[in-house]
Amino acid sequence: MEKIALLRDPGYTPSCSINPILSCGSVMNTHQAEVFGFPNPLLGVAMFPLVLATGVAVLGGIRLPRWWWLGLQAGTVFGVGLVHWLFFQSLYRIGALCPYCMVVWVVTIVVFSYTTLYNLDREHLRVPGSWRPGVTAIAKLHTAIPVAWLLVLTLLVGEAFWTYWRTLL
Structure with missing residues (x-):
């Protein structure tokens, strides 16, 4: 909705433009915001x-076929790759962060992490006759993996915009 409002009125200030760093408007006006020729939120x-x-479906007890899980895995791999490319672009090319985008980044990383763990546990990602990683050990760390991942990204955000953040202290 914010993008549509910005297209209608170039002087519009999106509700998510909070300061020079947390600025959806700055992000929405870049080519990275439409990487496939249409707004990324679509x-x-x-x-x-x-x-x-x-x-x-899973909570309802429906057993989905392996091809569904492999398709979901491929989609989450694509999503997490795109999120990291957009993360890099935001920090080091655009110089601004979109709060809505950051929420999507977090959700995408969590969805990727849990989809991967689920697929490893159910052996959807296992090639028959191949070595199976210690899924039980990985599953015990199910929260630590996305939390550590997001902590690293948070530290990168802090470092990239440190000159601005320290003016707020």
Whole structure:
């Protein structure tokens, strides 16, 4: 909605433009905001309902086929790759962060982490006759993996914008 308002009125200030660093408007006006020729949020509008439906199906006891899980895994790999490319672009090329985008980054990393752990545990990612990693050990760290990952990204944000953050102290 913010993008549509910005297209209608170039002088519009999005509600998520809080300061020079947390500024959706600065991000929305770049080519990175439309990497595939349309606004990036449309990817989330299309894909997150699939993830939600998968979660509801699993909680409902529906057993989904292996091809579904492999497709979801491929989608989350694509999503986490795109998120990291956008993260890099935001920090080191655009010089601003979109709060809504950051929420999507967190959700995508968590969805990728848990999809991967689920697929490893159910052996959807296992090639028959191949070595199987210590999934039990990985599963015990299920929260630590995304938390550590997000902590590293938070530290990178802090470092990239340190000159601005320290003016707030």
